[in-house]
Amino acid sequence: MLDPRLKRELAAIIGETFVKDDPQSLVTHSYDGTPMLQSMPDAVVYPESTEQISEMMKALHRYRVPVVSRGSGTNLCGGTVPAQGGVVLVTHRMNRLLEIDTDNLTATVQPGLNTKAFIEQVESLGLFYPPDPSSMAVSTIGGNIAECSGGLRGLKYGTTKDYVIGLTAVLADGRIIRTGGKLMKDVAGYDLTKLLVGSEGTLAIITEAILKLIPRPQAKKTMTAMFRDLNGAAQAVSAIIENRIIPATLEIMDQATIRVVDDYAKLGLPRDMAAILLIEQDGDEAGVERDIGRIAEICREQRADRVEVAATEEEALKLLTARRSAFTALARLKPTTILEDATVPRSRIADMVAEIGRIAAKYNVSICTFGHAGDGNLHPTATTDARDAEEIHRVEQAFEEIFEAAIRLGGTITGEHGVGMVKSPYLEWKVGEAGMDVMRGIKQAFDPYNLLNPGKMFPKQSRKRLVIGHG
Amino acid sequence: MLDPRLKRELAAIIGETFVKDDPQSLVTHSYDGTPMLQSMPDAVVYPESTEQISEMMKALHRYRVPVVSRGSGTNLCGGTVPAQGGVVLVTHRMNRLLEIDTDNLTATVQPGLNTKAFIEQVESLGLFYPPDPSSMAVSTIGGNIAECSGGLRGLKYGTTKDYVIGLTAVLADGRIIRTGGKLMKDVAGYDLTKLLVGSEGTLAIITEAILKLIPRPQAKKTMTAMFRDLNGAAQAVSAIIENRIIPATLEIMDQATIRVVDDYAKLGLPRDMAAILLIEQDGDEAGVERDIGRIAEICREQRADRVEVAATEEEALKLLTARRSAFTALARLKPTTILEDATVPRSRIADMVAEIGRIAAKYNVSICTFGHAGDGNLHPTATTDARDAEEIHRVEQAFEEIFEAAIRLGGTITGEHGVGMVKSPYLEWKVGEAGMDVMRGIKQAFDPYNLLNPGKMFPKQSRKRLVIGHG
Structure with missing residues (x-):
């Protein structure tokens, strides 16, 4: 439960109606798009400006209360589950498209802006914002930035990171930083913009973004x-x-x-292929x-x-x-759908698909595979049942071996979904011990009291690797 | 002077002939492409592998001796001047193009590889590596990565950062990290790859890079x-x-x-335009x-x-x-040529050129302006004489006011040349006090003893701004 004095302070900053701690608000913000993960927050807040977030962070920093910022919570890595309680900061009131600058080909947006609505508005002007995560009908640009979302157009056009050129963000102590700008070139210091993209809410709270647009293909x-x-x-x-x-x-x-x-979409697809x-x-x-x-x-x-x-x-x-409905179709099969995104160099796609087949058979689990072949980003998806502890254990073992295989083939444990809680035990497999130390050092520099989305990315303990890999 | 025991250790690692401390070696590595900056190193070393650099860093770390890694030293920000002495690490023996992978469209290179030679080899295979800094006939890929070099094709194709997808680097304590891979998508932890690009040798020593290639335009x-x-x-x-x-x-x-x-190239250009x-x-x-x-x-x-x-x-x-010879042509006019790269949003180019003209007149200095109009990256270039202290002072004042103007117009103090020693006093103007603190924290996390290219990026004291800006 939130300290009543802190609650009063937050209410004074953003208004009483925007600080919720009724059971329904808490429960609905205790989980996200990830199956089998839940943790109750102490409060949910709905700020409407950078300045409000800055003031709130100063208060939360004084009380050492953690904060998880989120948009629509469509992520699949437990990225917005409030693992250590505290405050969930929802960006839905900050959902404005502030500007499309047709001279500089940039858009300035608030984090709560819906991705699909944004893309449609951009396209109506003959411009193009390529990142198109499968969740885009529901997801927000802020969430896309936090997770560095990819999508179906990543091969040719890159991912969210390639389009974020400026950010306003609030630090753990409430100070505001502004990075980049309407600039195609900027090498003034370390590239904080790209560092914040994909940092999963663990380094700062993104409150505004400048996005690069390109001409719409004809x-x-x-x-x-x-x-x-x-x-x-x-x-x-x-x-x-x-x-x-x-x-x-x-x-x-x-x-x-x-x-x-x-079966789901009745498209007359050839079932024998x-x-x-x-x-x-x-x-x-x-x-x-x-x-x-x-x-x-x-x-x-x-x-x-x-x-x-x-x-x-x-x-x-x-x-x-057909492709976009794969996840929905799979989700209908069994109560629990676990969608992963091991990624390999494009040339190893066939090897990886074969490995997934072998591993699924070994653990006797049902795994369908689809994904972005062009950039090596596969989504092996298990259909299972969270209530069947024994089967879930086998599914987990299978995915562990799939991550292992991805790394062995020169790949990574996650191409576009993020680390969050789900992959944190495996992060060291990809980045090594020294890499983990460096990342911990960066986290410490931004957030010494571990208030920003704690319990993500950095595991209490890394998983031991099953076999010695070549990564 | 290097501690003789350290010198023996370094010689044991890379061979005696590759550790130099004769006066000629020291003098030739005391400066780089930047005018009016010089500082003597204590030794110059020429390693040939990641492992050698790792072993050397362990020794240098033990002795707390700084190291400046460099390729051809073409940078214009004093980025490779050994400001605090120590060892200059030259990458010229690590100049191999290790692989072009036509299946994954990647190249794996050593840092000392010459940029132009690399581009030509890539193009001969029908592929394309767009970053083309003006120095490319001399510069190295490692230097380009350290400074995040741009070039003439930045508008459409982006800069070096957009093409680096994996790095091998040696940390200050000698440990080796490997980031990214032959992967178009990778969100496993913080994006260390993009953080190291443009970090000017202050965070780690880059010893190998995986670069993204694209099909060559027809x-x-x-x-x-x-x-x-x-x-x-x-x-x-x-x-x-x-x-x-x-x-x-x-x-x-x-x-x-x-x-x-x-005057220089006799191209018959219209002098009245x-x-x-x-x-x-x-x-x-x-x-x-x-x-x-x-x-x-x-x-x-x-x-x-x-x-x-x-x-x-x-x-x-x-x-x-005509365009590529601008710098050379200007350099012939007067003994000292100072080329800057204030950058503004594309829509403010006219304003910025006007400001440069006004400022040059105000300080009675000669400034020619050319540059990458499409991405707002201008190169106002002063022709002057380092021996004329009074004029140099006026030139410095003029550039200070030009940086100020760039920031006021929503721009930055450097678009593609880097901060180094030359712009470090102005970095805070762009990134703010909180931004400086965050960057110092990152530096501290990577390099707690300040051994990697010390004296760069972080000034002893930031310059006071002349007027209150809107940045």
């Missing part, structure tokens, strides 16, 4: 290629890139995913035509069973819907 | 537009971007620069044609006096040579 085309052999699909991915073509989207779904998606590639290219009309034609050719050379280019926007949307 | 076209009115040139820059065209290069030279370059824009577009043939046509139209709409599209590669090269 044309787009969508196609699918279906393979009876998973290796063929993986080789097609490599061959496309080796032909110096970078598609805007290059997604893969394995057979298990195809079947589940087809080992893998489908979903490919989009954008750019100017002629270039798109040429690339899609060449990609189709390459897929056929790699023994694709069927190659289909969407003739209309409706058809394209149908194909995209 | 076609390129070059044009110039000449304006009798500086505002017309600036408005053309804005109008091009507002028309949703991002050229690969969009450079400006003011009248003073035009005249000096023409207030400004020249040099514009390049790349991409596929049709797109390039269309963009260049549209840009020419826009420039005419903005009252360009003359618009010339290069018909041949030789002509294009001639135009590009």
